[in-house]
Every structure is written in structure tokens, then in C-alpha cells.
Amino acid sequence: MQTGPVDNEIINRVLQGEQALYAQLVKRYQNFVFTIVLRYTPNREDAEEIAQDVFVKAYRSLADFRGESKFSTWLYTIVTTTCITFLRKKKVPIHSLDNEQVFELADSQNSSFKANQVEQKSKVQVIHEALRLLSVDDARIITLFYQAEQSLEEIGRIIGVDPNTAKVKLHRARVRLKEKMEKHFTEEVKDMVG
Amino acid sequence: MWDYIDGAGSQEERLFIEQLIATNQQWKAKYQELLELQDLLSHRLELDEPSMRFTQNIMEAISKHQIAPAAKSYINKRIIWGIAGFFICCIIGFLIALFAQVNWSAGSTDNSLINFSKVNLNKVDTTNFFNNTYTTIFMMINVVLGLVVLDMYLRMKKAKAESMK
Numbered sequence: 001m002q003t004g005p006v007d008n009e010i011i012n013r014v015l016q017g018e019q020a021l022y023a024q025l026v027k028r029y030q031n032f033v034f035t036i037v038l039r040y041t042p043n044r045e046d047a048e049e050i051a052q053d054v055f056v057k058a059y060r061s062l063a064d065f066r067g068e069s070k071f072s073t074w075l076y077t078i079v080t081t082t083c084i085t086f087l088r089k090k091k092v093p094i095h096s097l098d099n100e101q102v103f104e105l106a107d108s109q110n111s112s113f114k115a116n117q118v119e120q121k122s123k124v125q126v127i128h129e130a131l132r133l134l135s136v137d138d139a140r141i142i143t144l145f146y147q148a149e150q151s152l153e154e155i156g157r158i159i160g161v162d163p164n165t166a167k168v169k170l171h172r173a174r175v176r177l178k179e180k181m182e183k184h185f186t187e188e189v190k191d192m193v194g
Numbered sequence: 195m196w197d198y199i200d201g202a203g204s205q206e207e208r209l210f211i212e213q214l215i216a217t218n219q220q221w222k223a224k225y226q227e228l229l230e231l232q233d234l235l236s237h238r239l240e241l242d243e244p245s246m247r248f249t250q251n252i253m254e255a256i257s258k259h260q261i262a263p264a265a266k267s268y269i270n271k272r273i274i275w276g277i278a279g280f281f282i283c284c285i286i287g288f289l290i291a292l293f294a295q296v297n298w299s300a301g302s303t304d305n306s307l308i309n310f311s312k313v314n315l316n317k318v319d320t321t322n323f324f325n326n327t328y329t330t331i332f333m334m335i336n337v338v339l340g341l342v343v344l345d346m347y348l349r350m351k352k353a354k355a356e357s358m359k
Contacts, residue, residue, distance in 0.1 A: 014261075015261065019253075019256065019257070020253070022252075022253070022256060023249050023252075023253055026248075026249045026252050026253070027249055030243075030244055030248055030249065031241040031242065031243050031244075032241060034241075034242050034243065034244045034248075035241045035242045038242050047244075048244050048245060048248065051244060051248070052248065052251055052252050052255065055252045055256075056252060056255045056256055056259065059252075059256045059259065059261065060256075060259050060260075060261060060262050061261075061262060062261050063261050063262060063263055063264040063267075064262075064264050064265055123234055123238065124234065124238045124239070124240065127234050127235065127238070127239060128239070128240075131239075142235065146235040146236055146239055147239055147241060167202075171196055174196060174231070177231075178231060
């Protein structure tokens with residue numbers, strides 16, 4: 001991910017009227033934004049709509065970006081507020097469904113979807129599926145730390161807590177992720193560790 | 195252990211953890227486990243991608259919009275502080291006027307600020323106060339507002355209870 005002066009340079013030029021340059025920022029961050037939004041809503045159409053809304057809001061508020069933090073940090077703050085607003089409008093509880101219950105129900109219904117009986121899952125698949133079982137908060141913080149490469153201070157700024165609290169939340173999210181993996185993907189985790 | 199893997203923690207803590215990992219099999223096994231997880235999370239998680247038209251859709255959407263001027267260009271903080279200062283001065287002035295009305299040296303042996311024994315509630319005439327039409331309307335509006343707030347609070351509680359199920 002490009003950071004620092006290059007982003008700020010693009011922003012300055014967009015503010016001076018080179019609107020087409022904004023597409024570079026969009027291409028640079030679209031995957032990160034889309035992935036974070038998917039933590040809030042598994043529906044890809046909704047996620048794409050929200051992600052587009054995020055970039056449009058970011059464009060309209062571009063003059064308010066002071067450059068004190070990274071552009072990505074500022075952008076991910078907009079993602080958080082936009083997602084919460086969207087979910088409230090749709091009346092979906094923000095501390096979302098317990099995905100584990102949905103998972104277990106699907107598993108018990110003798111469908112082709114059997115968590116522990118699927119052919120050998122790759123390690124990456126296991127992580128992705130375990131992430132889907134986490135709560136919105138946990139999945140979001142793991143995504144921000146590992147995929148969006150935000151520091152604890154930046155994560156604190158995005159989710160509105162101090163860095164120490166962000167650190168505790170990250171630790172708990174990791175622990176819960178590991179628990180989900182051990183509970184639902186026992187064989188794969190054994191292979192991973194062994 | 196996570197602090198050690200993240201490279202955080204003090205030098206003493208890191209040395210202590212290193213020693214534990216080197217000497218204790220359980221710690222070593224746990225460390226390997228967490229390291230594997232860390233590697234997966236750091237390097238193997240893939241990002242989801244939106245549709246091919248994503249960027250184009252955004253550029254089409256922003257072509258209809260203008261960038262809003264920076265908030266600091268039209269919000270003058272001095273005006274906001276000025277208004278706040280005016281209200282604070284009004285409140286302080288009101289409190290000063292209030293305390294100035296109190297007779298601090300009333301010549302009574304009673305040292306309390308307000309002598310409740312001299313207040314005769316039976317002689318207080320409230321009929322004019324409660325007979326006033328405007329007062330009645332004001333009280334009715336307050337009751338309605340109170341009921342609306344109560345309703346909102348109960349709906350919020352219900353929504354929370356439903357989401358917890």
C-alpha cells in the first residue's frame with residue numbers, strides 16, 4: 001500500500017481540480033475498503049454499495065483531510081461511520097448475529113455444507129472461514145491490523161478508543177479467532193500446528 | 195506471548211519470554227502455534243475485490259458532486275468561543291445576583307443559610323399558579339414529551355433485548 005507523500009500529493013492535485021486523479025486513490029484502497037465493509041455485511045451487493053458511498057463521501061470531504069494522519073486511517077474512519085449508518089437504516093443490529101449459531105445450524109442440517117467434513121481445507125480457507133464466524137468488532141480489528149496494516153494508534157483513532165484499549169481488543173480478537181478455528185476446524189488446525 | 199511476537203514489551207519481558215520458550219516445551223509449542231497463526235494472518239489473508247466497474251461507478255458518482263470547502267474556512271472558532279463565553283458570563287452573573295439577594299447577616303442565632311422553621315408552607319398560595327391556563331398547557335406539553343421519551347426508551351430496550359436473542 002502506498003502511503004505518505006504520494007497520497008497527499010494526489011489529494012492536493014485533486015483539490016486543485018484534477019478530479020480524474022481521484023481514481024488512483026480509489027484503485028489503491030478499494031480492496032481494503034471493500035474487505036473491511038464485508039466484515040459488517042456479508043452481502044456483496046450491499047458491501048459494494050457501502051464502499052462506493054465511502055469513496056464518494058471521502059471525495060466530498062477531501063478538503064477536510066488535514067494530513068495529520070495517513071489517508072488510509074482517515075478513510076477507514078469514514079468506512080466505520082458509513083457502515084454503522086447503513087446498518088442502522090437497514091435495522092440490522094450492529095453487534096451482529098452470532099455467526100457461530102448460523103454456522104452450527106447449517107452444519108446440523110445435513111447439507112453439503114459440513115464444517116469438519118469438507119475435503120482438506122487450505123490454511124487460508126480456514127482463516128477466512130474462522131474470520132466470518134467472528135463478531136463484527138473482532139473481524140474488523142483483525143482486518144485493520146493485518147490486512148490494512150494500521151498501527152494500534154491508528155486503529156484506536158478509527159474505532160474511537162485509546163491505543164491500549166485497541167491492543168486489548170486485538171488480543172481478544174486473536175484469542176477468539178483461535179478458539180473458532182479449534183472448535184470448527186479441528187483437523188485442519190492440527191495439521192497446521194503439527 | 196503476543197506482545198513478544200508483535201515486538202512490543204520491555205527488554206526484560208522479552209528476555210524472560212525468550213528464556214521460557216528456550217527451556218519450557220509447552221511455551222515453545224504455544225509459541226510455534228501462535229507464530230504460525232501470525233504468519234497466516236500477516237501474509238496469507240487475501241483481500242476481497244469489488245466488481246470491475248467499481249472505480250468507474252465512483253468516478254461517475256463524484257462527477258456530479260463538488261468538493262465541499264474545508265469546515266475551518268466557514269466555521270470561525272472565535273465566534274463559537276465568544277458565544278460560549280457570553281453564556282458562561284450570564285450564568286455567573288445570575289449566580290452572583292442570586293447570592294447577593296441572600297441576607298448573610300440576618301442577626302439570627304441560627305447559623306444555617308436558610309431557616310426552614312420560618313417557612314410556613316400552609317400560607318403559600320398556589321391557586322393562582324395552578325389555575326393559570328398557560329401553566330396548564332405547559333404542564334400538558336411536558337407530560338406528552340415525557341411519554342414520548344419513555345416510549346423511545348422502552349422501544350430501545352425492546353430492540354436490544356431482541357438483538358440479544
